[in-house]
Amino acid sequence: MFPLHDDNERIHGRPYVNYLLIAINAIIFLVEVVATGYFSDRTSTFELLEKYGAIPYKVLGGDISSIITSMFLHSGIAHLIGNMLFLFVFGDNIEDKLGRIKYVFMYIGWGIAAALAHSFYAMSTGGGEIPAIGASGAISGVLGAYLILFPRAKIYTVITAFFITTVKIPAIAYIPFWFIMQVIFSLVNPLGGVAYIAHIGGFVAGILTGYIWKNFGTRYGIVTPQIRYPRKDRQNMADIADMADMTTHTQPEVIKGSNFYEIIAEMPGLVDQSEIQANYDPNTQSVRIFTTGSRKYDINVRLSDIQDKNITIDQTKYLNGIVRIHISKQTP
Structure with a gap:
């Protein structure tokens, strides 16, 4: 089940920051592919992750720069496309709602919150030296904010089971279902290759941001x-x-x-x-x-x-x- 687009109209023109974020992620992925031979060169891949990945013990030691660089790295084409699809569908309306500058800071802030959540969990489970990469933590924050700000928006979703079909699902149903799946996966396979705790941390940060913006954004x-x-x-x-x-x-x-x-x-x-x-x-x-x-x-x-x-x-x-x-x- 993955989203195609929503029915949520933008008001303030094209989401240039969202487009730029997608473009930067794509360009950096091409650089990764060239530098590592599509991750076939183990030495260069290890050096890349060691230098630019978010390593939990370094993150908790104050290495914020590695969090930001890790947000633009991806481990494969499927990882990149999946993240960018969600960013494309949900990010434009958040940029439209918050404004371009605030959206940039919130996006980075959600990524930092996600990395911190993952780092605390990884340190407690003995994974403090394993680097984490990907934009999914920040994009989880986008989803959290979207749920609060646009709960009634309809998400056009492709469902694949024994057949392929497209349905419209309200954000208030689609996004909580996505979040519940992250929680389940984090319990079933906590030491797998996906940082589900980062998704949860970014999502909670997005929820809080959306609530604050919705309830206090126009006061005084x-x-x-x-x-x-x-x-x-x-x-x-x-x-x-x-x-x-x-x-x-x-x-x-x-x-x-x-x-x-x-x-x-x-x-x-x-x-x-x-x-x-x-x-x-x-x-x-x-x-x-x-x-x-x-x-x-x-x-x-x-x-x-x-x-x-x-x-x-x-x-x-x-x-x-x-x-x-x-x-x-x-x-x-």
């Missing part, structure tokens, strides 16, 4: 959102409400039409829209969105291109943690 602060312009045939509220990709981001976003704005922000944990207040300040050209219930949010969204004061906040909607503020521009 002034945000200058990216403004998007819908197509001419989507210039009214009804059409925009049907655009599924508008409900899957953390930072506030503005849709600009010919005579309206719509602000979309993620504010999970509210009871209903009665807890939400929105005010427009013409002096700062910003809309303040805040809550009056027990769950506190307070953000200011700048609409710096408004040249007049004739605007009205005429509708507030709240559904599944997403608040939508519709603002009309009054024509004289």
Whole structure:
């Protein structure tokens, strides 16, 4: 069972960082193949792993650089393709959600968490001198964050048993099943050639990151959102409400039409829209969105291109943690 793609639309363009990560992994693998004769030269392979692999006793001794280098090494073409497939399917939406720079740091952070988890386990079982390589620990973090941020996304999955078929599986079912399999494999074959504990460690780190981002990412602060312009045939509220990709981001976003704005922000944990207040300040050209219930949010969204004061906040909607503020521009 392996994923082909998901139905989760991106908002902020192409995932260039995710593409770059895939390209770097592929290029480094080609270098590995050339340097080791596709791992047939035992001496050069050993030297490569000793120098760039994440060796547990060195990792716990503070050798962080080896963790980062090990994240871009793979032991074979199947290892590479499997990891890059998962990164391709799930990583683009995480980059879209977090932003490119944060995604880079989170990806590396998940890889470090995975390596530390594996190293502690390996040291306790007598495997402290065996190097670990592969991007799967960091990619497990991607999966953990994806589960929290996009639980209802559908994953188009190829299933091979006595037949081959493609099915759509919700992320909230697909990813936990994957995680349970990692736990089972770690118990059945703990000393095998796959670092399942690294997968578990990276996944838990991704879960924590996703939870923190989802629950605290939009609280308190002034945000200058990216403004998007819908197509001419989507210039009214009804059409925009049907655009599924508008409900899957953390930072506030503005849709600009010919005579309206719509602000979309993620504010999970509210009871209903009665807890939400929105005010427009013409002096700062910003809309303040805040809550009056027990769950506190307070953000200011700048609409710096408004040249007049004739605007009205005429509708507030709240559904599944997403608040939508519709603002009309009054024509004289």
